[in-house]
Amino acid sequence: MKYVFMLLLLTLLVNCSQKKTQNLSFNNFDIEVEGEWKKLKLQGVDSDVGGFITENNDTVSFDYGPYSNSLEEDIVxxxxxxxxxxxxxxxxxxxxxxxxxxxxxxxxxxDFKINKKHYEKISGYNAKIVSPKRSGEGITGVYFDSLGASSLGKIKFTLYGQNLNFKNQKELLNAIRTIKFKK
Incomplete structure (x- = not known):
């Protein structure tokens, strides 16, 4: 009986610790997100734009095209x-x-910037990852400077959310590392 109880407890702990994830597929990339995030369709003129809504109704936007935001923070x-x-x-x-x-x-x-940045390779490309120094205040996102070329110039990609709570910030940073660009 003692072993049955231990087995049930172990099964319960394993099931509770597994996070529910879903794959979201867009025109130019796929991403794996935790929880019940919903796709958001937006209309762009010279870029593929869109995003998703988090469980807390925060918006995460993306822009795939020549004019994507570099997520640089300008301090004057x-x-x-x-x-x-x-x-x-x-x-x-x-x-x-x-x-x-x-x-x-x-x-x-x-010292005056509210975001910090570092660089990683994601999906075979150099990526700038940006996150707030203090959760809830700033940008959480990723920027790719060159994914190819088009008639308008270099193809860039930005995906980011603003002023996300700690949970959504962590989930977005995890999701960013799962981005797979379509060739």
């Missing part, structure tokens, strides 16, 4: 002395989201 930092001149010329300037420092030469721009 102003020295206080130059900002005074700008405001003097343009008093309506909104400074609420500006980074203002006293000495620009002593500043590392990376």
């Amino acid at each position: 930092i102003f020295e206080r002395k130059f900002l005074k001149e700008i405001i003097k010329e343009h008093p309506e300037t909104d400074t609420s989201k500006m980074v203002i420092v006293s000495d620009l030469s002593k500043v590392n721009q990376e």
Whole structure:
């Protein structure tokens, strides 16, 4: 009886730890996602665009084409002395989201970025993976700079979500590593 109970408990634990995944197939790639994410159809002009909706109703979008977002985070930092001149010329300037420092030469721009990035090979291509330094604030996604060429230029690919909670961020990062491009 003791062994039967242990066997039942072990079976229950194994079944609970297995995550439900599904394969989503799009025109140019396949991806494996955890949970019940739903495909989202969007209309693009010169790119294949679309996405999916997570279980928490967050949107993850993709763009396969020549104008895909590189997921670069541009931070503009102003020295206080130059900002005074700008405001003097343009008093309506909104400074609420500006980074203002006293000495620009002593500043590392990376310290002000909300996302971090690293590079991996996925589906045989170099990929830039971006994720927030703090969950819930920033972009979680991937960017491929060159998947081929078209009459409009290099084919690029971006897939990303914004301000995802920790669970969706982790699931998206796992899914990104399963991307398989169709030839």
